[in-house]
Amino acid sequence: MGLVRKRQYYGLLFVAPAVIFFAIFFLYPIVIGFGLSLTDFTLLKPPVWVGLQNYQDLLNDRLFLKSLNVTIGFVLGSTVPVWVISLAMAVLFFQRFPGRELMKVLFFTPLLPSVVVVSVIWKLLLHPSGILSTVIGPIVGQMPIKWLFDLQLSPIMSVVVHDWHIAPFYMIIWLSGLTAIPPELRDAARVDGANALQSFLRVELPLLKPTAVFVAAISTIRAFQGFSIQFVMSPSQGGPLDVNTTLGIVIWKYGFQFFRMGDAAAISVVLFAFILIFTLFQLRLGRSDDFSLS
Amino acid sequence: MASAKAYESDWAFEARLRRRIRNLILVSIGLLISLLFFFPVYLMFSSSFKSEGEIFAIPMHWLPHEFQGFRQYEFAFENTRIERWYINSLFIAAVQTIATVFFGALAGYGFAKYRFPGRNILFLFILSIMTVPFQILVIPMFVLVHQLGWHNTYEGIIMPGLISAFGVFMMRQFAYNIPDELLDAARIDGASEFSIFRRIALPMLKPAAASLAIITFLFSWNNFLWPLVIAQDRDLVTLPVGLTYFSQSLDREPLWAVAMAVSTMATIPVILLFVFFQRYFIEGMMVSGIKG
Numbered sequence: 135m136g137l138v139r140k141r142q143y144y145g146l147l148f149v150a151p152a153v154i155f156f157a158i159f160f161l162y163p164i165v166i167g168f169g170l171s172l173t174d175f176t177l178l179k180p181p182v183w184v185g186l187q188n189y190q191d192l193l194n195d196r197l198f199l200k201s202l203n204v205t206i207g208f209v210l211g212s213t214v215p216v217w218v219i220s221l222a223m224a225v226l227f228f229q230r231f232p233g234r235e236l237m238k239v240l241f242f243t244p245l246l247p248s249v250v251v252v253s254v255i256w257k258l259l260l261h262p263s264g265i266l267s268t269v270i271g272p273i274v275g276q277m278p279i280k281w282l283f284d285l286q287l288s289p290i291m292s293v294v295v296h297d298w299h300i301a302p303f304y305m306i307i308w309l310s311g312l313t314a315i316p317p318e319l320r321d322a323a324r325v326d327g328a329n330a331l332q333s334f335l336r337v338e339l340p341l342l343k344p345t346a347v348f349v350a351a352i353s354t355i356r357a358f359q360g361f362s363i364q365f366v367m368s369p370s371q372g373g374p375l376d377v378n379t380t381l382g383i384v385i386w387k388y389g390f391q392f393f394r395m396g397d398a399a400a401i402s403v404v405l406f407a408f409i410l411i412f413t414l415f416q417l418r419l420g421r422s423d424d425f426s427l428s
Numbered sequence: 429m430a431s432a433k434a435y436e437s438d439w440a441f442e443a444r445l446r447r448r449i450r451n452l453i454l455v456s457i458g459l460l461i462s463l464l465f466f467f468p469v470y471l472m473f474s475s476s477f478k479s480e481g482e483i484f485a486i487p488m489h490w491l492p493h494e495f496q497g498f499r500q501y502e503f504a505f506e507n508t509r510i511e512r513w514y515i516n517s518l519f520i521a522a523v524q525t526i527a528t529v530f531f532g533a534l535a536g537y538g539f540a541k542y543r544f545p546g547r548n549i550l551f552l553f554i555l556s557i558m559t560v561p562f563q564i565l566v567i568p569m570f571v572l573v574h575q576l577g578w579h580n581t582y583e584g585i586i587m588p589g590l591i592s593a594f595g596v597f598m599m600r601q602f603a604y605n606i607p608d609e610l611l612d613a614a615r616i617d618g619a620s621e622f623s624i625f626r627r628i629a630l631p632m633l634k635p636a637a638a639s640l641a642i643i644t645f646l647f648s649w650n651n652f653l654w655p656l657v658i659a660q661d662r663d664l665v666t667l668p669v670g671l672t673y674f675s676q677s678l679d680r681e682p683l684w685a686v687a688m689a690v691s692t693m694a695t696i697p698v699i700l701l702f703v704f705f706q707r708y709f710i711e712g713m714m715v716s717g718i719k720g
Binding site for chain 2 (some may be wrong): 141143144145146147149151152153155156158159160161162164167170177223227229231232233237238240241244246247248249250251252253254256257258259261264265268298301302303307310355359361362366386389395399403406409410
């Protein structure tokens with residue numbers, strides 16, 4: 135018995151490298167992140183304690199307040215439309231029809247290039263002399279269309295590019311959710327006289343709830359972190375006139391352009407609060423299936 | 429009898445017609461949307477073989493009229509440090525992948541198969557890490573790496589992503605399924621705890637390790653924010669950061685055909701992984717819920 139007891143301590147040895155690593159590269163940064171948000175710090179001189187001043191300043195910070203708006207817009211555009219497109223495509227690819235596998239691969243391709251590559255491709259597509267301007271321009275009677283320089287169009291384009299890139303990912307997740315539904319349930323509904331739509335709304339959709347919670351939470355949490363598309367695609371990193379300046383872009387700007395580390399850390403804490411809300415929402419609603427955390 | 433037969437063939441005809449119409453509708457919708465989604469990727473590939481003057485041709489050239497062969501690719505190699513960026517990206521991704529899989533398996537096995545004091549609290553700590561996205565950590569991580577003197581070095585780029593909490597979590601889920609009898613049998617044979625891990629547990633974790641390796645590689649290969657802030661030296665940057673040099677030149681129009689050639693080159697490793705390891709690729713993305 136003593137030997138068995140002693141053996142269990144080997145577990146500590148096995149987990150030690152990972153635990154020590156995370157103490158240094160997670161716990162410590164979290165602590166100094168909170169600490170820095172209470173200071174003025176430019177990297178050059180030691181941090182100066184200012185208490186909650188940085189947070190108070192954020193309430194009057196034009197760029198920060200603007201970025202809150204931009205982020206909320208991006209989150210709305212990057213969630214609901216993606217759910218609809220990806221679910222619709224999953225339902226489509228769940229049916230059997232000729233050429234389905236090939237179409238699935240074609241639909242999947244936007245997921246393969248990295249976000250930076252995606253942003254560069256779309257920068258070309260949305261160029262004033264690019265294909266989308268020269269094809270759609272004559273139809274709406276405006277040539278050229280400056281997609282990325284227009285204050286209204288530009289943030290919409292960030293959403294379009296994001297949704298195009300990520301929809302295949304959620305499609306795969308919906309599809310695996312649909313596949314997991316026992317076919318007997320569907321058959322039973324059809325035998326009872328339900329049509330395809332009724333069977334989908336009454337049988338499949340309720341059974342997809344865990345998948346839906348997962349997709350909703352993950353897509354929201356990801357959208358709050360919007361950065362790369364806006365950074366690479368929009369003019370002057372988050373422009374024009376900051377209409378694409380998300381919280382992520384503001385953190386980068388304050389931290390690495392203005393070297394105002396204290397303010398950047400405070401904004402990080404605010405962003406963390408937003409994301410925490412949706413993480414808790416996922417943990418509460420999500421069942422402990424493969425997708426949730428515990 | 430005859431009327432019954434006619435009725436039956438009528439019914440069969442109608443069913444066939446219905447199926448044809450249904451297929452026609454599904455195929456048209458499917459084709460329309462999948463081609464719409466595929467088009468930008470196709471444009472990236474085809475534009476990389478065009479001449480610069482052809483990029484904005486009206487109407488668009490579906491295939492290059494002035495086919496350039498690999499000239500735009502050669503141009504990228506001759507005029508930029510792309511081979512260096514490529515090697516950097518590969519090297520960083522390789523180190524992070526190997527370390528994440530190994531330490532993930534080690535810790536995951538430890539959490540799954542041993543009951544040591546503090547196990548639950550330590551595992552909860554690992555779980556909590558997964559709820560904090562990197563974006564929130566970038567400022568303090570930068571300060572930490574600065575303190576360590578790793579600013580603008582490979583260590584600085586690699587170290588924060590050396591082990592992933594998700595990797596530990598995923599390997600623990602799979603290590604759970606290793607039968608205890610197998611481990612005990614090896615113990616009776618006198619094998620040490622570490623050699624049991626290496627000889628028995630590790631081979632059984634292979635499929636999970638393959639999925640984890642692929643998503644870790646993808647995450648690292650596509651990672652943008654961290655290399656962007658930590659690597660200032662142009663010889664140290666990774667492919668995604670290097671690519672932005674092409675698209676963000678302020679003074680002149682970017683060389684779009686070259687940018688598309690570099691984009692294609694940056695995507696090729698991902699396409700290869702997808703083609704050859706499709707099952708692990710999709711499995712890995714699904715269990716992780718992350719996509720770099």
